[in-house]
Amino acid sequence: MTATPPIPEPQLRLSLTPDGATAGRLDGAWWPRSHDLVTELSSLAAELDEQWSRVTRVALNPNHWPVIPHLIPVADHVVHGGAFSQEQDPNEIMVCSFAQLRLDLLVIPPETGQAEAAALMSAAADPANTRTVQPHPTPPAPPTRTAAPMTVDPVTAGFCEPTGAS
Template sequence: MNVTLDRETTTPRTPPAPLRLSLTPDDATAGRLDGAWWPRSHDLLTELPSLAKELDNRWGRVTRVTLNPAHWPSIPPRIPVAGHVVHAGWFQQEQDPNEIMVRSYAPGRLDLLVVPPHTGPTEAANLMATAADPANTLTASDLLATRPTEHIVRGTN
């Protein structure tokens, strides 16, 4: 069998965008949060695999995440990630709407601020640094409430 490729219509795959993640240093005791994650959209199926893959390498295989559905239009119960499945759930009333809780086979959990995708780069960097600071005592929502709104870029991912 002969196969012919039309190079004019075949588009090369673009490399995945780098993960935007900031974690509390390994040798520090975490503050209220263990860091921050800045996804590019509110599509959990698209965004979670890169986060889970990175955390698999650093912390142990991610097995479960929980989120508040306030900012996620769809939370599928199982999300394929790098050869395994991450179970997803939600707690609408009990969980901070701006946080993701990540569990792995390792003991413990990570509580990460979810920086809204439309946040401008300077403000996102400040939020991520503050969330990863072991001295931080603010919740995810309290941390977002302290940001100046003029740094938010509307309508971009």
């Protein structure tokens, strides 16, 4: 009897702007394979934990995610999830890390075709990209990414608000 080889996990579909790129509106794109946040966030957090910093929080619009738990187990830690219907763009995820970093990623719906998704991922990760996810009635505020001083809440081990924000 021949043993069936294990099926490899599908590769994470993530495209980030290169290190040293000027801060833009988007830091890249993520193309999840389903609308199951618990399953999808696990592979995203594992990748970002390794190459960026330990993920502590995510903020999403519930438009594409039927369930957004407040606590999401990933690898060897828990990520705090937040659902924001009006404040968060439906096609974006904000990812915060323990190292007080923030990523704003375009979320490409799982059902998007390969060619369209590839074009979107490439455009979102382009270092010259200053486009928003969707048109907004007023111009977006300047990004408050990694350059802004941030406070860390020792209880939750990470917080995404810049110091002095109200």
